Amino acid sequence: MLQFAVPGSPRSTPGSGGTIAGLKRTAELGLTAMEVEWVQRVPSNTEHIEHIGKVAHDLGITLTVHAPYFVNLNSREPEKLLASKKRVLHALTMAEIMGAVSVCVHPAFYLTHDQKDTYEHVRRATQSILKQKKQFFPNVNLAFETMGKHSQFGTLEEVLTLSQEFDIYPCIDPAHLHARSNGALNSVREWNTMFDQYTQALGKKSLKNMHLHFSGIAYGPKGEKHHLPLQNSDAKWKDFIAVLAEKKVGGVCVCESPLMEDDTLLMQKQYDIFN
Numbered sequence: 001m002l003q004f005a006v007p008g009s010p011r012s013t014p015g016s017g018g019t020i021a022g023l024k025r026t027a028e029l030g031l032t033a034m035e036v037e038w039v040q041r042v043p044s045n046t047e048h049i050e051h052i053g054k055v056a057h058d059l060g061i062t063l064t065v066h067a068p069y070f071v072n073l074n075s076r077e078p079e080k081l082l083a084s085k086k087r088v089l090h091a092l093t094m095a096e097i098m099g100a101v102s103v104c105v106h107p108a109f110y111l112t113h114d115q116k117d118t119y120e121h122v123r124r125a126t127q128s129i130l131k132q133k134k135q136f137f138p139n140v141n142l143a144f145e146t147m148g149k150h151s152q153f154g155t156l157e158e159v160l161t162l163s164q165e166f167d168i169y170p171c172i173d174p175a176h177l178h179a180r181s182n183g184a185l186n187s188v189r190e191w192n193t194m195f196d197q198y199t200q201a202l203g204k205k206s207l208k209n210m211h212l213h214f215s216g217i218a219y220g221p222k223g224e225k226h227h228l229p230l231q232n233s234d235a236k237w238k239d240f241i242a243v244l245a246e247k248k249v250g251g252v253c254v255c256e257s258p259l260m261e262d263d264t265l266l267m268q269k270q271y272d273i274f275n
């Protein structure tokens with residue numbers, strides 16, 4: 001089963017729009033998943049996080065998490081690298097307490113380093129984070145995201161190789177890949193190839209439980225500029241949903257449109273045509 005997720009509390013959440021109220025609003029809208037956006041910082045109040053998890057569970061809402069943006073697993077400054085690893089570990093640990101299934105992470109920037117060298121550094125950092133898995137986040141997946149800018153580590157090949165190596169699964173963002181390639185990855189044929197690459201790396205069953213992002217996107221020669229509403233972009237989003245349905249992709253697809261729940265519902269409605 002594929003669930004479409006809002007990227008944080010819906011815009012139509014009444015009051016100050018906290019996560020608990022956002023979960024209730026999500027359920028009211030008929031949606032069944034939310035990505036909790038810990039992109040600035042990860043909370044540390046375990047009681048509150050447990051409570052969020054319980055409310056989500058009672059409402060039948062599946063949770064994923066977006067880890068902080070301030071992460072660079074390719075940093076050559078020991079303090080910065082350690083801080084990055086700690087942020088990722090903290091997000092995974094709190095996600096476990098909350099009952100989330102997967103945490104997406106923007107892995108790294110190349111800076112002045114080449115792809116191979118960067119990969120090796122990200123690999124080592126990943127290894128050290130995953131050493132803590134058993135103790136702190138046994139049920140949560142570490143999902144490295146495919147990234148939209150040329151300066152960012154995170155091609156499809158990179159996140160697949162890394163995920164295969166550590167028996168985890170990535171966060172596939174086809175909009176980022178569309179932007180990164182300056183306009184490719186926007187057709188049934190190309191998405192089929194992308195999913196073929198995915199299953200070649202992670203196995204046939206891997207499509208049953210994916211962590212996906214999707215949105216419209218503005219881009220240029222250096223890749224991603226910013227996200228766009230589905231209907232104000234060149235994204236062939238209806239075709240993408242047809243591919244998801246045809247391939248029987250399962251898991252969570254977060255709609256990262258600036259219109260938030262409006263576009264999440266649009267995707268859900270389109271998907272429901274096939275079921």
Ligand SMILES: [Zn+2]
Binds near residue numbers: 104145
């Ligand atoms: Zn992201």
